[in-house]
């Protein structure tokens with residue numbers, strides 16, 4: 001199986017409506033063996049599962065993004081639980097906290113929705129894909145409490161901190177709790193020294209790579225739409241930072257992704 005895995009994509013978004021087949025064909029050519037596409041609300045979760053049924057290399061994660069945190073009532077939660085039983089659903093995500101601007105659901109609503117979905121993941125035995133944007137302290141607090149109240153996960157990582165934006169110390173805290181840390185396209189941006197340090201200092205066995213496409217396009221394509229086939233640029237940036245052979249980076253990180261998501 002091809003080594004590369006894009007651990008976080010949004011293939012259901014309208015940006016791919018015109019050429020989704022070609023995007024996935026290019027991902028295969030680029031050596032990807034799997035792409036995990038994230039749901040952000042109920043409709044998007046259903047589309048993610050449809051794509052996973054349609055394309056062999058696509059797997060789905062299901063969850064309510066912090067933007068949609070207010071939509072997770074008890075009916076939605078039980079529907080989400082039903083979706084978790086699908087054989088190609090490999091994680092609960094994208095879930096988390098996002099405090100970067102006004103107009104998002106109130107913090108307590110986001111926190112309650114995150115906590116409910118963390119508990120759902122533990123109850124169905126899936127790992128989590130966590131979004132933390134300008135909410136480092138509060139996200140860490142929720143995850144810590146979840147780790148303490150939820151045993152299990154002895155034989156696999158608990159989840160991934162997607163598009164990691166904290167410092168090395170925060171990354172180490174998550175690794176110590178059984179999380180992987182995912183590096184995205186910003187590693188190629190001039191101002192991302194802190195992220196490059198994370199890519200250098202965290203052991204390769206605890207890293208993942210992702211595109212978060214259609215967003216966060218790595219250089220030299222920054223400014224254009226992102227797609228899973230660009231994840232190799234992130235792998236190359238990690239290899240360059242570490243002074244490690246690209247093939248070692250790709251194989252180790254691919255193994256990490258398969259261990260987390262239990263991919264074939």
Ligand SMILES: [Zn+2]
Pocket residue numbers: 008009010038094212
């Ligand atoms: Zn995302």
